[in-house]
Amino acid sequence: MKLKTLTALSFFTAAALIGLSATTFADTAAKAPVNVTAIVMFLAFVCVTLGITYWAARRTKTTADFYAAGGGIGGFQNGLAIAGDYMSAASFLGIAGLVYMSGFDGLIYAIGFLVGWPIVLLLIAEPLRNLGKYTFADVASFRLQQKPIRILAASGSLVTVIFYLIAQLVGAGKLIEVLFGLSYETAVIIVGVLMTLYVTFGGMLATTWVQLIKAILLLSGASLMAVLVLAHFNFSFENMFVAATNVHAKGTAIMAPGTLVSDPISAISLGMALMFGTAGLPHILMRFFTVKDAVQARRSVFYATGFIGYFYILTFIIGFGAIVMLLNNPQYFADGKLVGGTNMAAIHLSQALGGDLLLGFISAVAFATILAVVSGLTLAGSSAISHDLYATLVLKGKRDEKKEIRASRIATVCLGVIAVLLGIVFENQNVAFMVGLAFCVAASANFPILLLSMYWRKLTTRGAVIGGSIGLLTALVLVIIGPTVWVDAFHFEQAIFPYKYPAIFSISAAFIGIWLFSILDNSKTAKAEEAAFDAQFVRSQTGIGISEAAEH
Amino acid sequence: MNHTEQIRQMPEYAELTRARKKIVWPLSVAVIVAYFALILIIAFWPASLGAPIGEGVTSVGIALGLGIIVYCMVITGIYVTYANRVIEPLTNAIRQKAGALK
Numbered sequence: 001m002k003l004k005t006l007t008a009l010s011f012f013t014a015a016a017l018i019g020l021s022a023t024t025f026a027d028t029a030a031k032a033p034v035n036v037t038a039i040v041m042f043l044a045f046v047c048v049t050l051g052i053t054y055w056a057a058r059r060t061k062t063t064a065d066f067y068a069a070g071g072g073i074g075g076f077q078n079g080l081a082i083a084g085d086y087m088s089a090a091s092f093l094g095i096a097g098l099v100y101m102s103g104f105d106g107l108i109y110a111i112g113f114l115v116g117w118p119i120v121l122l123l124i125a126e127p128l129r130n131l132g133k134y135t136f137a138d139v140a141s142f143r144l145q146q147k148p149i150r151i152l153a154a155s156g157s158l159v160t161v162i163f164y165l166i167a168q169l170v171g172a173g174k175l176i177e178v179l180f181g182l183s184y185e186t187a188v189i190i191v192g193v194l195m196t197l198y199v200t201f202g203g204m205l206a207t208t209w210v211q212l213i214k215a216i217l218l219l220s221g222a223s224l225m226a227v228l229v230l231a232h233f234n235f236s237f238e239n240m241f242v243a244a245t246n247v248h249a250k251g252t253a254i255m256a257p258g259t260l261v262s263d264p265i266s267a268i269s270l271g272m273a274l275m276f277g278t279a280g281l282p283h284i285l286m287r288f289f290t291v292k293d294a295v296q297a298r299r300s301v302f303y304a305t306g307f308i309g310y311f312y313i314l315t316f317i318i319g320f321g322a323i324v325m326l327l328n329n330p331q332y333f334a335d336g337k338l339v340g341g342t343n344m345a346a347i348h349l350s351q352a353l354g355g356d357l358l359l360g361f362i363s364a365v366a367f368a369t370i371l372a373v374v375s376g377l378t379l380a381g382s383s384a385i386s387h388d389l390y391a392t393l394v395l396k397g398k399r400d401e402k403k404e405i406r407a408s409r410i411a412t413v414c415l416g417v418i419a420v421l422l423g424i425v426f427e428n429q430n431v432a433f434m435v436g437l438a439f440c441v442a443a444s445a446n447f448p449i450l451l452l453s454m455y456w457r458k459l460t461t462r463g464a465v466i467g468g469s470i471g472l473l474t475a476l477v478l479v480i481i482g483p484t485v486w487v488d489a490f491h492f493e494q495a496i497f498p499y500k501y502p503a504i505f506s507i508s509a510a511f512i513g514i515w516l517f518s519i520l521d522n523s524k525t526a527k528a529e530e531a532a533f534d535a536q537f538v539r540s541q542t543g544i545g546i547s548e549a550a551e552h
Numbered sequence: 553m554n555h556t557e558q559i560r561q562m563p564e565y566a567e568l569t570r571a572r573k574k575i576v577w578p579l580s581v582a583v584i585v586a587y588f589a590l591i592l593i594i595a596f597w598p599a600s601l602g603a604p605i606g607e608g609v610t611s612v613g614i615a616l617g618l619g620i621i622v623y624c625m626v627i628t629g630i631y632v633t634y635a636n637r638v639i640e641p642l643t644n645a646i647r648q649k650a651g652a653l654k
Binding site: 104111117123241242253299301 | 557560576579587588592594599601602604608609611617621622627628629631632636643646650
């Protein structure tokens with residue numbers, strides 16, 4: 001029956017998309033020129049991924065299938081899928097745009113997004129796989145009290161997922177509006193419907209394949225662009241930099257840090273949020289449960305780091321290519337500004353390099369990228385609701401596969417609806433800070449709890465709950481009363497809290513809170529939790545007793 | 553003596569935790585120090601990163617920045633090689649012995 005529903009829904013979505021693109025042909029003269037390559041490629045991507053979802057739906061029967069694709073993904077594949085989850089359209093278009101605008105500053109972000117990965121590999125990946133089953137809350141609550149810890153971990157996950165999701169959806173809506181000439185609302189709804197279909201029916205298996213295809217498309221598209229750019233300069237970085245500094249208004253200043261990071265506190269704070277936030281992103285952590293064991297988890301991060309690092313080097317080259325090839329080309333400018341904003345630099349560059357064909361390909365890749373990232377996020381959010389909240393609070397730890405799967409499907413649909421509504425509400429807000437906020441919450445709530453639960457013997461439930469909540473709330477409150485929300489969004493004269501990036505304060509508050517309330521905790525349960533550390537540590541180091549995602 | 557204690561008493565287990573500590577902490581510190589050193593230079597001495605290398609326009613900052621990206625990949629490579637060569641045989645030995653205990 002479910003498969004019939006999926007088939008029907010897929011058919012309707014496909015028909016609606018074809019109908020929409022047909023009407024787009026008819027009346028988009030005013031909006032954007034229609035690129036046939038882009039539409040054909042995009043429809044092909046949607047058809048293939050819906051086909052995969054159909055195939056995956058037939059194989060998704062248990063919770064292990066739904067959350068972890070049965071645990072049967074290989075290390076290389078998972079590494080590529082992690083890269084797919086992580087390389088968002090925001091980082092592709094955003095970093096290329098930032099490099100285009102101010103050169104070196106874009107590189108600061110690219111580095112920040114990468115440096116968390118060795119930390120994930122060295123400290124998190126293997127013990128996480130050895131201790132957990134489907135979500136990072138499994139690990140945090142391993143020897144602590146299930147209920148409070150899961151509520152806290154699920155809250156941290158949901159806050160991270162929702163902010164990240166809104167940022168991606170608003171970006172997607174804007175991008176599709178420019179690229180395909182659809183209205184903003186239509187674009188957000190299409191993305192929302194597709195991601196909900198993938199996750200509800202295909203679970204982790206479909207999501208993984210969507211990530212793999214997207215990662216391959218994005219890496220090959222970006223590689224092609226970077227090679228074309230470098231070929232233009234006889235494969236010499238020096239030639240490229242000379243040409244860029246000659247045409248850029250800021251001249252050689254683009255080779256040094258500019259205005260992005262204004263004061264030391266903000267610089268360190270941003271650095272901490274990016275580095276430790278990566279290690280606390282629920283949709284990334286969840287991917288480690290799709291592999292068999294710690295060896296494969298380790299391999300996953302090795303490949304993921306390679307792909308992601310390579311990708312950021314490509315976006316850097318693309319940004320510089322955009323400086324040289326767009327700045328002297330009036331067709332990409334209107335009223336002295338880049339058409340569609342600086343985030344469109346990479347898209348315009350694709351046309352400058354390879355005409356409408358490459359433009360179409362890169363546009364479709366950007367769309368596929370958005371779809372894949374929001375699917376991964378939605379899956380992580382619905383798992384937090386069904387596996388951590390529903391299964392612990394409503395089912396009270398009694399295992400009931402059918403009910404839990406049904407709950408996760410309902411949660412997926414609800415999340416999809418909420419995300420689309422919020423995406424439409426936030427249309428005209430500057431949402432760039434939301435990705436920063438997602439990283440900040442991940443670094444201030446999820447990461448400290450996860451790290452200390454794995455490595456610190458004296459951590460107690462009380463300490464984790466109070467300290468983790470302090471971290472979560474500090475991050476939220478300081479962002480709201482800081483310049484990005486208080487001044488830019490609420491239009492108050494002056495921010496109550498002067499820094500844009502509060503991570504240095506909220507991460508410290510979380511660690512100090514967890515430490516203080518753990519050592520002050522003399523309760524009986526605290527003693528028992530401390531005593532349970534040795535058994536947990538042995539399992540985290542050796543993998544003896546590891547949960548196999550596949551149920552026998 | 554319970555199962556956990558028996559594993560903790562194994563000489564291989566002591567060797568495993570030692571082997572892990574020996575690689576995990578130095579590499580973590582190496583990444584964190586390199587990254588925050590760059591961040592601090594950006595925060596306090598931004599102009600120094602704009603200095604060109606030799607005669608050209610390629611700056612020290614660009615080279616350092618791209619260098620850190622490659623550095624991260626190398627660090628993960630070092631750890632994975634070490635883990636496969638040293639840590640895996642130890643974990644396998646412990647697993648075998650623990651299996652025999654049951």
